[in-house]
Amino acid sequence: MSTSQELRRVRDPLAGLETPLQRGTASEAYSLLNPAYTAVITGAGVSTDSGIPDYRSPGSPSRSPMTGQAFRASHNNRQLYWARGYVGWEHYRQFSPNQTHYDLAALNPASLITQNVDGLHRAAGSDPVLELHGSLYQVVCLTCGRVWSRDWMQEQLAGLNPGFMTSATVAGGDVEINPDGDVELNEVTGFRIPDCPVCHGILKPDVVYFGEQVRPQVAAAATQAVEDAESVLVLGSSLAVHSALRLVRMASREQKPIVVVTDGPTRADDLATVRVVGRVAPFVAGWRAELMGD
Ligand SMILES: [Zn+2]
16 A cells, blocks of 8 residues: 555544634633643644644645554655655754743643644743643654654764755745644655664654554543643644543533634534634733733
């Protein structure tokens, strides 16, 4: 089976959903959300103001993300990923947190759970952050499980591929960073990738690809965070993936207030106590102002 055939098997769980009507107001939402007892779940909509594209936002071009199966399946796929990632990283590492990341760090909710792999909550000062889908800032060995920093990997790639960065030609001519931190390249043959320095296993970005499971410890910590919380706030996520949706369903079963803020449809619209249809940034800025003043 070719890679493109595998990639096409990723179905869109949002197909057929329409943007719901607003239910309740931001003020009503704030009254339900005491940060000290709130679990916040964030998605791509929180990072779009930092320039990181959300491939689910209206009007964005359709693309086929790498699957874990495809990454494991062949050296060629890994070569393709790392060549793109090598060039893309020089741009990706320059993304910086936006006001919403800083507002959330200041609000310091009981727990911060994110589907984003961009590391921007940490960069804004939030700690701890439960990264459901891992982080592009780390690389993991598929055999021994050891973890290295993405910058270490970048040094290895640079050493193995002298001159590649300057000779790489980007498809279409313009550098356009994908949400996975890579770019489309015209030519990747001959690109060399390092293996694990300890066990010679395959090195993979420490992110959960489509078709992969969230790490059990991370999933358990997220479950605990929502169990401990008195309310749940979902920001900028369509909850298309089960790893986040299940947390909201759990809160719903426990009859906890749920606030969902995003401008498109989500899979939990019928579970929301308050459903704000709009951008995340003004909602979070308003929450901070309500509690802390301007
Ligand atoms: Zn290893």
